[in-house]
Amino acid sequence: MRKYWMILFCAGLLVSCEPSFLEQKPDKRLLVPGQLSDYQALLDAVPEGMNTSPGMQALATDDFYCLPVAIDGLPPAERGVYLWERDPFQGKSSQDWDLPYKCIFYANVVLSGLESIQADSASQQQYASIQGSALFFRAFAHYNLAAAFCAPYDSSSASSLPGIPLRLTADVNQISDRGTLQATYDQILSDLSKAEALLTGPVGFTNRPSGVAAKALLARIYLSMGEYGKALIYASKALGLHDKLLDYNTLNASARRPFPAMFTGLNPEIIFHASMPGMDLPILTQTGVDSSLYRSYAPDDLRKTCFFVDRGGGVFGFKGSYLGSATLFAGLATDELYLIRAECYARAGQRTAALSDLNALLKQRFKAGTFKELVAGQDSLLNLVLSERRKQLVARGLRWTDLRRLNKDPALAVRLQRLTSGGAISLLPGDNRYTLPIPDPEIALSGISPNPR
Structure with missing residues (x-):
């Protein structure tokens, strides 16, 4: 255990954005463990x-709104992203950039x-499980970075x-363009693809990648790319191995946190655990969810009470994280797979x-005995599916990619x-601000090109 913490300490030094840390050369023996358990x-x-x-990016969507009186009190980066400012990070680093690269370094x-x-x-x-897990983590982190800091994928312009x-080695001296x-x-x-082939054994903890998780992530990525045939294949493969759903009738909808706490194993939908960093905006009493979204839930739809809390004054806040806490869930779950498929x-x-x-x-989302199966013609079907995707996956970090x-x-x-107190601000489809700016310290350190804003 002592070796483990020494490894983490040295790794943390190496992935810091401060050049002084990069100049330090710790003994490599402290960095590289020698056993599979390490x-x-x-x-x-x-x-x-x-x-x-x-x-x-979850703060930049229409999932949340913040009352004008509270906007100026937000942390600067959160306020900047929420208002789609040209320089939301104000010349500073961002944990949304740093943390994925830290994960990539460990992998x-x-x-x-x-x-x-x-x-x-x-x-x-x-050995295969550890290798597959490392490949999964590297892919997961690279994809999350691309989804936030790159333009949307389009095969005609990619x-x-x-x-x-792309960081593919642990050499911190290597500069990547x-x-x-x-x-x-x-x-x-x-x-x-390599991770999927390697992750064949059972997994006892949801923080560890699995073969199902690899397939689910492939389905998510192919959907974001517009490769719907491939997304269908991988969503079906994942559901063929894990199709369990949580019956919301078993939850205490009026509870402060209706969903089971993370790592209890009581939410059968969770395939892979991931969370967003702690943020102030989603938990403020002056922050609510989009009013049209809230009104779109039927009276007997348990999501209306499991997901939201009345904060007074017509403001309905979000309480429905699949982590069972104020921290927002960003992992993989079967409800997303059903909606992808x-x-x-x-x-x-x-x-x-x-x-x-x-x-x-939806049968598992409505009060027992009240759900009537949906019927739709082909012309209205896609809109119906997208509406349910919007309602089920609120505050998962997926809305930005969907938009x-x-x-x-x-x-x-x-x-x-x-x-805002100064008037209305709009973000139009296709605006460059749908891609977050690369933090200035990274540009200064590596010399990579910035994103147009």
Whole structure:
């Protein structure tokens, strides 16, 4: 255990944005563990950010609104992102950039170290699991960075747009350029495909990647890319292994935190645990969810009381994190898979299959005995699926990606608006501010090109 904390300490120094840390050369023996259990311990470092996903983009969507009187009191970065400012980080670093790269560094330390270990027959499965987990974490972090700090993926332009710096080794002296967006997604998909093949054994803890998690993440990524046929394949593969849903009738909807606490194993929907960093805006009493979203839930829909709390004055706050706490859930769960598959079915003209997935999900969301199965024609089916996706996956960090991909279709595009004490501010579809700026310290340190704002 002492070695484990020494590894984390040295790794933390190396991934810091301060150049002075990069100039220090700790003894490499302190950095590289020697046993499979040590590598597993590195990947289990939940408090060190291994299961953390960027969260700032969630503040930039129409999931939340903040009353004008409270906006000026927000932390500067949160206020800047919420108001779509040109320089929301105000020249400073961002944990949404730093934490994923910290996760990538740990994953690379593991992958590099495994090369020096010869697994015997008794440890081959453990070796494969650790290797697959490291590849999964690296892909998860690279994708989360791309979803926030790169332009939306489009196959027609991905080869000409900049990606993110791909860190594929633990060498902190190596400077990575941005490459192309296509190269970024190619690497992410390559890592995940390898991880899927390696992660074949059972997993006892949701902070650890699994074969189901790899398939679920592939489904999420392909959906964001507009590759609906592939998203359908991987969502179906994942659901073929894990299709459990939580019956909301078993929850105490009036409780402050209706959903089971993380790591209790009491929410069967959770496939992979990930959380956003703590943020002030979602928990303020002056912050509410979009009023039209709140009104869209039927009276017998338990999500209306499991997800939201009346904060008075017509403000309904969000309380429905799948972590069972104020921290927002950003992991993988079966409800998302049902909705991915339903959307892909709808886009493929498979109306009966799409409605079957929607009804299977919603039956577990309504008061017992009140749910009436949905019926829709092909012309209205996609909008119905997207409406349920909006209602189920609120505050998951997925809305930003959805807006970016759906805004390409004029029929589905959304204009966002903020009300401030100085008037209304709008964000139009296709605006450059749908891509977060790369923090200035990273640009100064590596020399990579900034994002247009």
